[in-house]
Amino acid sequence: MxxxxxxxxxxxxxxxxxxxxxxxxxxxxxxxxxxxxxxxxxxxxxxxxxxxxxxxxxxxxxxxxxxxxxxxxxxxxxxxxxxxxxxxxxxxxxxxxxxxxxxxxxxxxxxxxxxxxxxxxxxxxxxxxxxxxxxxxxxxxxxxxxxxxxxxxxxxxxxxxxxxxxxxxxxxxxxxxxxxxxxxxxxxxxxxxxxxxxxxxxxxxxxxxxxxxxxxxxYTVRKMLELSRRGVISGSALPVRATTAVGLASMASAAGLGLVRRDPEAARTACALGVLAVAIGVLGEYVNATLRHVQGRxxxxxxxxxxxxxxxxxxxxxxxxxxx
Missing domain, CATH: 3.90.550.10 (Spore Coat Polysaccharide Biosynthesis Protein SpsA; Chain A)
Known part of the structure; x- marks a missing residue:
């Protein structure tokens, strides 16, 4: 450039x-x-x-x-x-x-x-x-x-x-x-x-x-959401980093809830799956943006x-x- x-x-x-x-x-x-x-x-x-x-x-x-x-x-x-x-x-x-x-x-x-x-x-x-x-x-x-x-x-x-x-x-x-x-x-x-x-x-x-x-x-709701997504993805890595913090906090909360209910393993597993789904979705947005770039269209x-x-x-x- x-x-x-x-x-x-x-x-x-x-x-x-x-x-x-x-x-x-x-x-x-x-x-x-x-x-x-x-x-x-x-x-x-x-x-x-x-x-x-x-x-x-x-x-x-x-x-x-x-x-x-x-x-x-x-x-x-x-x-x-x-x-x-x-x-x-x-x-x-x-x-x-x-x-x-x-x-x-x-x-x-x-x-x-x-x-x-x-x-x-x-x-x-x-x-x-x-x-x-x-x-x-x-x-x-x-x-x-x-x-x-x-x-x-x-x-x-x-x-x-x-x-x-x-x-x-x-x-x-x-x-x-x-x-x-x-x-x-x-x-x-x-x-x-x-x-x-x-x-x-x-x-x-x-x-x-x-x-x-x-x-x-x-600018339909879908187009406004797409513009918002593009702005966040192109200008910040915070969503990716935030999943780590959210995951740790969720795991801690789930562990506490599980101990109260005497089923800590089930609570931790459910929370971990939820955090994993969110993390995959966020990472998927960045991967998709990378794919669009390397395609060269x-x-x-x-x-x-x-x-x-x-x-x-x-x-x-x-x-x-x-x-x-």
């Missing part, structure tokens, strides 16, 4: 790629594109390109993306062969991004495109990572807000490195960070964890997350490209510029 060199922003004009992973967003995508193009308003120092990543949509999402791209060469797109998942869609966009910096933002308008110019201004000041921190989550139930609050703090507590609290994948990443993530070879990328692991200079801008403008969340397959990435020396298409 190449070493990272963080360079100061000295160029008179820089390109920022805005990556939007999409999965069945037909009902909201036209409004998203309209707000995005208005937010990326003209300026002198920064030009933008928009990169849509269709993660195997089955509705009219790709047709809309084709329509947007037909009106501007600065609107580019990837179409994946099937639904590989949100993190794979983000990674596909990062690998394809041509910008000096890249912003990842969801297409459902819960994250405001209008915040991007402020993030770019922070990047221009020298920050390698600009994360958007949620101060509120409108339109989400108490259980969702509570579980998200708890998850980030538990993850930060058990992780081998600090993890930014209350931040999702809505971030601006310097070219050096994008190249690092693209070259990592992590087939089960947990984007926010990998960014925190890098430990590069990071600042935050705060915002209140809006309800979805239209449609339903594509790509994390996504690109079916189609619109306005594919050009060599670095080629002229850049300019959609709009930052206000700063």
């Amino acid at each position: 190449p070493a990272i060199e963080v360079l100061p922003r000295t160029a008179t004009t820089a390109l920022v790629t805005v990556v939007l992973p999409c999965f069945n967003e037909e009902s909201v995508l036209r409004e998203t594109h309209s707000r995005l193009t208005r937010a990326l308003r003209p300026g002198r120092r920064v030009a933008y390109e928009i990169l849509y990543v269709d993660d195997g949509s089955t509705d009219g999402t790709w047709s809309l993306i084709e329509e947007f791209a037909s009106t501007s060469e600065s609107v580019r797109a990837l179409r994946l062969s099937r639904n590989f998942g949100h993190q794979a869609g983000c990674l596909a966009g990062l690998k394809e991004a041509a910008g000096d910096a890249t912003v990842v933002i969801d297409a459902d308008l819960q994250d405001p495109p209008e915040l991007i110019p402020e993030m770019v201004a922070r990047w221009w000041d020298g920050w390698s990572v600009v994360s958007a921190r949620r101060t509120g989550r409108l339109g989400e139930g108490v259980l969702k807000r509570a579980s998200a609050f708890a998850y980030y703090r538990v993850l930060n507590g058990i992780s081998d490195h600090p993890v930014a609290l209350d931040t999702g994948d809505f971030r601006l990443l310097d070219r050096s960070v994008v190249d690092l993530l693209a070259d990592m070879g992590d087939h089960e990328l947990f984007l926010r964890g990998a960014i925190s692991w890098a430990g590069l200079p990071e600042t935050v801008v705060e915002y209140q997350r809006d309800p979805r403008a239209s449609g339903e969340s594509k 790509p994390p996504f397959v690109v079916r189609e490209r619109i306005h594919p990435r050009q060599p670095a020396a080629a002229p850049r298409a300019v959609l709009a510029g930052a206000a700063r």
Whole structure:
């Protein structure tokens, strides 16, 4: 893996790629594109390109993306062969991004495109990572807000490195960070964890997350659990180590209970089997993650490209510029 060199922003004009992973967003995508193009308003120092990543949509999402791209060469797109998942869609966009910096933002308008110019201004000041921190989550139930609050703090507590609290994948990443993530070879990328692991200079801008403008969340309970599992497995060895402590404590408790009931052997055996089952399950998760890595399969397959990435020396298409 190449070493990272963080360079100061000295160029008179820089390109920022805005990556939007999409999965069945037909009902909201036209409004998203309209707000995005208005937010990326003209300026002198920064030009933008928009990169849509269709993660195997089955509705009219790709047709809309084709329509947007037909009106501007600065609107580019990837179409994946099937639904590989949100993190794979983000990674596909990062690998394809041509910008000096890249912003990842969801297409459902819960994250405001209008915040991007402020993030770019922070990047221009020298920050390698600009994360958007949620101060509120409108339109989400108490259980969702509570579980998200708890998850980030538990993850930060058990992780081998600090993890930014209350931040999702809505971030601006310097070219050096994008190249690092693209070259990592992590087939089960947990984007926010990998960014925190890098430990590069990071600042935050705060915002209140809006309800979805239209449609339903594509993050089902199963997908949220999978993302949570990936975050824990990729960032901490604590679950494996915890089984030893749990096993010892359980054995001690079972031994005491067995002595009271005058059947210590049965109690110890039952407890040991339970602890063994938990330990095997936890270890199995790490073994499965290792298997996925050594299989060497790509994390996504690109079916189609619109306005594919050009060599670095080629002229850049300019959609709009930052206000700063």
